[in-house]
Amino acid sequence: MTDAPLQTVTNAARLLKAFLTREESLGVSELARRLGLGKSAVHRLLTTLATEGLVEQDPATGGYRLGLVVFELGEAVRVHMDLHAAAGSVLAHLREETGESAQVGMLDGHDVVYVDRLESSHALRLFTETGRRVPVHCTSSGKVLMAFASEPVRERFLATASLTRHTPQTITDPDEMRRALGTVRARGWADAVDERELGIASLAAPIRDRHGAVVAAIGIGAPVSRFRAMPRKRLARVVVEAGEAVSRRLGWSEDVMSLRKES
Incomplete structure (x- = not known):
């Protein structure tokens, strides 16, 4: 077994915590910069979290915010x-x-x-x-x-x-x-x-x-x-x-x- 799945969970948790700044929404580029991850990796995380209702995308700005499930x-x-x-x-x-x-x-x-x-x-x-x-x-x-x-x-x-x-x-x-x-x-x-x-x-x-x-x-x-x-x-x-x-x-x-x- 490898620790890759655990690292993915860690990154997902870090991504969710990035929203503790209470900004209205955050874009992929900004999240990638804050987390020190590639944009493609952040995008995959966001897509998965959005599927589960943990984040949602603002259709007006394209940025992401916490979803209703987190509430x-x-x-x-x-x-x-x-x-x-x-x-x-x-x-x-x-x-x-x-x-x-x-x-x-x-x-x-x-x-x-x-x-x-x-x-x-x-x-x-x-x-x-x-x-x-x-x-x-x-x-x-x-x-x-x-x-x-x-x-x-x-x-x-x-x-x-x-x-x-x-x-x-x-x-x-x-x-x-x-x-x-x-x-x-x-x-x-x-x-x-x-x-x-x-x-x-x-x-x-x-x-x-x-x-x-x-x-x-x-x-x-x-x-x-x-x-x-x-x-x-x-x-x-x-x-x-x-x-x-x-x-x-x-x-x-x-x-x-x-x-x-x-x-």
Whole structure:
């Protein structure tokens, strides 16, 4: 193997960073001069980056500027950073109040990625590390995120996802999953008992951004024996309140939801 592909990636990164000067647009010649690369090499990089939406060409001047995808990536970074700051103390309080592992998950395709997690202090506890991916269809966080996704996203998931059976309790029928997601939307929280792994249960609620869109789910996970010993309605209320607390820190308010329903 050679390091040529890595050098290409390095040059592409350097090219994107050249736009940090915030000039309206930059031409091929100017970029080549700043990067110390040939014009043909810069042109090839720009063509590839433009195909991916990372840069775009100004039809009036012929120069290049950052594309919309870069803005979208920046927004994704901001959401992750804001979410971590907003959820930290709430997650700790949720763990303290329930005595169980508390976590925050975000949707990525047909998976949930845990972006923040605090482990229970019980001797018998779960070991799901931050960054781990789990399936949407058999987890409470996944059900919340898919239930509150847009209808096109939800229907595409139901049409294309592999609803793999992990246990006898896993929902594998799309119509049954559609009904389950409807229930989650109606009551505002989801649970999953013995669905991804026998002996494991979880309950989750939505986290909303300042616009009212569900951007993450907060929940708890526990061995089924302890989970069933907790009154379900009380546990759901605690988790929903935790989700609302994080949402308020992200700028959400009930007034926002009222306006959305009226519009």
